[in-house]
Amino acid sequence: MFKNVAVVGATGAVGQIVRRLLEERNFPAEKFRFLASARSAGTKLTFKGEEHTIEELTKDCFAGSDLVIASTPDDIAQEYLPSAVEAGCKVIDESGYWRMKEGVALVIPEVNPQDALDAKGIIASPNCSTTQMVLALKPLHDAAKVKRVIVSTYQATSGAGVQGTADLFDGSKAFLSGEKYEYKAFTHPIAFNCIPQIGGEKADGYTSEELKMLYETRKILGDDSILVNPTAVRVPVANCHSESITVETERPISPQEARELFEAFPGIQVIDDLPNSAYPLPSTCDGSDLVYIGRIRKDISNPNGLSFWCVSDNLRKGAATNAVQIGELLAKNL
Amino acid sequence: MFKNVAVVGATGAVGQIVRRLLEERNFPAEKFRFLASARSAGTKLTFKGEEHTIEELTKDCFAGSDLVIASTPDDIAQEYLPSAVEAGCKVIDESGYWRMKEGVALVIPEVNPQDALDAKGIIASPNCSTTQMVLALKPLHDAAKVKRVIVSTYQATSGAGVQGTADLFDGSKAFLSGEKYEYKAFTHPIAFNCIPQIGGEKADGYTSEELKMLYETRKILGDDSILVNPTAVRVPVANCHSESITVETERPISPQEARELFEAFPGIQVIDDLPNSAYPLPSTCDGSDLVYIGRIRKDISNPNGLSFWCVSDNLRKGAATNAVQIGELLAKNL
Secondary structure: OEEEEEEEOOOOHHHHHHHHHHHHOOOOEEEEEEEEOOOOOOOEEEEOOEEEEOEEOOOOOOOOOOEEEEOOOHHHHHHHHHHHHHOOOEEEEOOOOOOOOOOOEEOOOOOOHHHHHHOOOEEEOOOHHHHHHHHHHHHHHHHHOEEEEEEEEEEOHHHHOHHHHHHHHHHHHHHHOOOOOOOOOOOOOOOOOOEOOOOOEEEOOEEHHHHHHHHHHHHHHOOOOOEEEEEOOEOOOOOOEEEEEEEEEOOOOOHHHHHHHHHHOOOEEEOOEHHHOEOOOHHHHOOOOOEEEEEEEEOOOOOOEEEEEEEEOOOHHHHHHHHHHHHHHHHHOO | OEEEEEEEOOOOHHHHHHHHHHHHOOOOEEEEEEEEOOOOOOOEEEEOOEEEEOEEOOOOOOOOOOEEEEOOOHHHHHHHHHHHHHOOOEEEEOOOOOOOOOOOEEOOOOOOHHHHHHOOOOEEOOOHHHHHHHHHHHHHHHHHOEEEEEEEEEEOHHHHOHHHHHHHHHHHHHHHOOOOOOOOOOOOOOOOOOEOOOOOEEEOOEEHHHHHHHHHHHHHHOOOOOEEEEEOOEOOOOOOEEEEEEEEEOOOOOHHHHHHHHHHOOOEEEOOEHHHOEOOOHHHHOOOOOEEEEEEEEOOOOOOEEEEEEEEOOOHHHHHHHHHHHHHHHHHOO
């Protein structure tokens, strides 16, 4: 059991869910503290029936804590989290800043728990679109080695923060009543539209979001030979990312074998009955901590190929749940 | 010039656009007639400033016409169009019924015009998601032979007819005001959701919409060796289908070469400047007769691979425009 957990970024879109999960899952810790930027510091929140005052995040705020769960923008994570490590805390970070750094563990508890247990410094939680994909890939990789992945995403606005979903709903309302709306979180209108760009251009015509899906996948699975071709697209869905995934494995995996592998793997639930229109939908996976898989079928363009559809709550398993699960894993091994 | 064009299904979602296009493009014909089911027959419409009475579609209504452009459900096309051929008309059909039949031409005028000119019977216009993809594939196929295509679609509700878009807008309004809405055109809510099923299950876990993208592509390009793996998904967009396409060619095509091939091909427009967030969007391609391509890049998982994003107005180039263009092609060769 941890003595004192510091929840950093406690008021953000993901931080709110971290708090809820720590309550729901009865996280093994004696005390909890909640930290945020100076703007939110001093305000009150209720946790497990008790009132807490939000403290200001500073470089010397970590003394007395033994676990930090941080959900902040990249620049905040870069600036403050090394101080938490120096103060002797275990540090779980949900930002993108540390994930690919040398010596930082990048962990999905169902996939590579040992990396979290071996970590000397920061333990990073992967990008939301990567987490659900890699959880789905892991049982296939163990069984038949994943060689190549082609993935097109259908990503929710909640991935762009609270303003992303405000833009979706307010922009949709404005559109439906013939009014103008100025989008704040997106370069183009997201209401009733698809935007084939998430993040800036990084290299070779791919965006930062897309290349996360390549490099983070390799790091988590510990296999730099895996090829990934991602297309990351924002769609007018408030929450839950969907992914159309085609995988090539070293030996063929039949849809039946894939279904059995998925069903036997922790954290995955299969919903797959096309004749009865049953498959995962953002609307039905919202609020769940699992990764859902359906439309499992042979890739009819490749004898070693398999295609499927994958949906998960990007704020939960894609962020908050994964971080809290890392914390639970560390607690069990204290 | 045609003497007498019969527009069948003149009041439907696509038929309305056919009428507008015949006006806009000053279609080469002396006279026009408008036909629909008994329900609409007798009502009036204005075409080129003149009032027309809608006639009832019957098996012996085609006498006197030399061209039929039909936009009807499959069962109506099946029942009535053979009579139009027997009456000596050239027949252009936008339904799905005749496309794959032996002896029926399946035509995109920019791709396989000769098939329309050689046709003895019905000339079918392809499925909307196929048309935009095959137009994009054609210049690549001519230059370097397309071997394999992996495509994930982001399809608009207008593809499900007038009720599809009514469901989208009415369902969104209801959702935003916390009310219930009963969807009529979709099995699941489409507002703020993605539905990974278009059409019923056909074979091997693929839907009818998906297999159209395989078989129609082979027929139009006249190459049964092409492999296509499609995932067809309905998204909450009113009009314009988007597609995330990855192509494998016999020899590598660089993004630069692909851009030049696309730009030189009729009916295609390239919008591709990721650093400036420029790429095709449903919101900006709506109402155009072209197929738009952006996000052109190397497939980083395959030395012979190319990936791109393709958007087109599914009611126009995906249906009405393509049919009217076939008519124009026939008129030029009368």
